[in-house]
Amino acid sequence: MAAAPPDIEMWTRACGQESAAADLIETARGIDGMYVEWRAMERAGLKQAQESVLPLWEQTRRFKAYAQNLVPGPLQTRAYTRAVLSGIRERRSLPDDVGAAVVTRMDKQKALTEGGKQFAIILEETVLYRRVGPREVMVEQLSRLLEATVLASVSLGIIPRDADRSVMPPVEDFWVFDDRQANVELVSAFLTVKQAHEVKRYTDDFVRLTELAEHGGPVLTLIASAIGSYA
Secondary structure, three states: OOOHHHHHHHHHHHOOOOHHHHHHHHHHHHHHHHHEHHHOOOOOOOOHHHHOOHHHHHHHHHHEEOOOOOOOOOOHHHHHHHHHHHHHHHHOEEEEOHHHHHHHHHHHHHHHOOOOOOOEEEEOOHHHHHHOOHHHHHHHHHHHHHHHHHOOOEEEEEEEEHHHHHHHOOOOOOEOOOOEEEEEEEOEEEEEOOHHHHHHHHHHHHHHHHHHHHHOOOHHHHHHHHHHHOO
């Protein structure tokens, strides 16, 4: 259990570090929900896990997403989503509610056409070649990415495999919501970051990743080449 605010204030006074109290109190308040094991989040199935983030998605106007593993949910096709969620269900031995979870994730894609919402998405080129499901699923999925490039709400960048990664190597997949919260999917848990200085680490790295990425016409070329590899 996290320390209570009065205890933190008393401790910082005793240490002569009263200016640190506010930051420590903010950290303590976020501890309980910061690290949630997948087994706890998905105890009732994948559908409920998908639904648990809907309020955050409804409130957010500016989304940032970086991925080196999978195409982010809002840009996934139904078949790709089914393949991803089926793999998670099997790997974690969850109840089989994949069909309902797919419907919920597809419903979240309405955010792409809701007025005022903007999505800045950066993919590693390796995502295009990481096969999820049959080859025809990947062709459909990559074609969906081509379609997404013309959406007014989406800015799609792709970091080429031969980019110089001296300063900014690939990192874990993450989402940033209105620059006030970051979510990270770890192997064993779902991480929620809300402390301003920690969220800034993610927004700063997102800027660096964006600078490495191709945009516009080169993105179409990279996607088309990947489609050719499956065809």
